[in-house]
Amino acid sequence: MASARHMGAAALMVALAVLALATGGSAKLQHEFYKGKCNGSDVEAIVKSIVKARFAREAPIVAYLLRMQFHECAVNGCDGGLLIDGPGTEKTAPPNLSVKGYDLIAAVKAELERKCPGVVSCSDIQILATRDAVALAGGPAYKVRTGRRDRRQSRASDVKLPGSEYTAAQAIAYYAKLGMSAYETVLLLGAHTVGATHCRAIKNSRLYGYGGKMGVTDPAMDPTIASVYKKSVCPNVTRSDGNTVYLDDQWSALKVDNNYYKNLQRGRGVLLVDQNLYRDGSTHKIVDQLANNNGLFQSQFAKVLVKLSEVNVLTDKHGEIRKVCNKFN
Ligand code: HEM
Secondary structure, eight states: OHHHHHHHHHHHHHHHHHHHHHTTTGGGOEETTTTTOSTTOOHHHHHHHHHHHHHHHOTTHHHHHHHHHHHHHTTTSSSSGGGOOSTTSGGGSGGGTTOOOHHHHHHHHHHHHHHSTTTSOHHHHHHHHHHHHHHHTTOOOOOOEEOOBBOSOOOGGGOOOOOTTOOHHHHHHHHHTTTOOHHHHHHHHGGGGSOEEEGGGTIIIIIIOGGGOTTOOOTTSOHHHHHHIIIIISOSSGGGTTOEEESSOGGGTTSOSTHHHHHHHTTOOOSHHHHHHHHSHHHHHHHHHHHTOHHHHHHHHHHHHHHHHTTTOBOTTSSBOOSSTTSOO
């Protein structure tokens, strides 16, 4: 009897260890982790009020934060590594040079340090702030677990982010490494429902060199839109490289909704990787489903953002709680 109980306990320990591995070490994340830990202040309410004030004067903050969450969590996990300043850090890697929103994270951190020094991690602030901005932009309101800690490492050489010219298969393979399915890949790209890209990301791949052929425009692109891009926004001259194009229709470019998928159906996806989701047989149907059902998009988008927010996090005694987000302690 005693030995059976012993074996039962051992089996439970193994099961728990497997669970911890399967959840990428996020077993210690909790809802409302900071409750009662900040000298009577409500950490999540403080984050929300600062995000709300910023959103009121600069609505594109939602795009900055969503992109930041992706670039943060896809590189060694959601560990604040992207926030570190200095030569050779993640921030200095080419795909991160156009990431914005660091000042908002710093402002939230400064306020929280005033209320309860050394308690709230920068990586949690990133996830909470993104969550709040998404809801303010008409997207889903969702709960996130907290208790992340900040990594004492940030290397530009670790930054391997997907290319804007990826096929759907390449995108799926990339996200599979983060534990995501094909369905979740299509959902994640739905973040392109907000924000903008620079012309340099579409000039060669879509407007003037599709398929590696000089002068060829992607035949899947709606000709009316292609002509607007070519004539006015992204003409074929170097100085247009830095001009910007909304990733969704202008009226919807600050709204978290499923209009992005409707655009893919009409050949109005902006990046090649976006339009490829509709070109490819394996993801075409998922795009149709999400385009036809905003409620489905909202609920599933929340789930995938939560899943992304828990990739390879540090908890417990690992890492540190930084004093400022752009420097290790
Ligand atoms: C295959 C995957 C992806 C590729 C190749 C990709 C590529 C890009 C590119 C090239 C831009 C424009 C950057 C610029 O010109 O400044 C961009 C913008 C953006 N991306 Fe992605 N992205 C991908 C996935 C994601 C994911 C998963 C998210 C978030 C969950 C995301 C969120 C955003 C947002 C919100 C913007 C607009 C940023 C702004 O307006 O400042 N992207 N992406």
